[in-house]
Amino acid sequence: MRPQPPTELFEDFSGCAFAAAPELEAWARDTFIDPDSDMFNPDHAHLIPASIGMLWTTVENSRKGRTVIGQAEMGQPAGMMGKWGEGESRGAGTRMVRLGP
Structure with a gap:
């Protein structure tokens, strides 16, 4: 089952x-x-050794009237990323939620 955002985020x-x-x-x-997964796509094999980080966010993101529910980006300087990168780099009004102890 796909993980859900933590309630603390909201x-x-x-x-x-x-x-x-x-x-x-x-x-x-x-x-x-995972190559043994039923949904594995060989085009994603380059991600096997990759260092990947993911974030939950409350920042809305849409393009051309469609809601964006996820995206992949290479780490780039602020201002080069989409709405989530912009939201993260705003600073004021942005908070990181620490989960757990």
């Missing part, structure tokens, strides 16, 4: 929030990147 909401999503990365690897 508590005390003021601005945009981001939280690390290691469980989402594990699910994506098991579902799409």
Whole structure:
């Protein structure tokens, strides 16, 4: 089952929030990147050794009237990324949510 965003992400909401999503990365690897997975795509084989980080966010993202639910980006300087990168680099009004102890 696909992981869901933590409820803490939506508590005390003021601005945009981001939280690390290691469980989402594990699910994506098991579902799409593992060569033994039913949904493995050989075009994604280059991701097997890749260092991948994922975030949950409350920042809305859409293009051409369609909601974007996920995207992959190479680490780039702020200003070069899409709406999630812009939201993360805004600073003021942005909060990182720490999950767990």
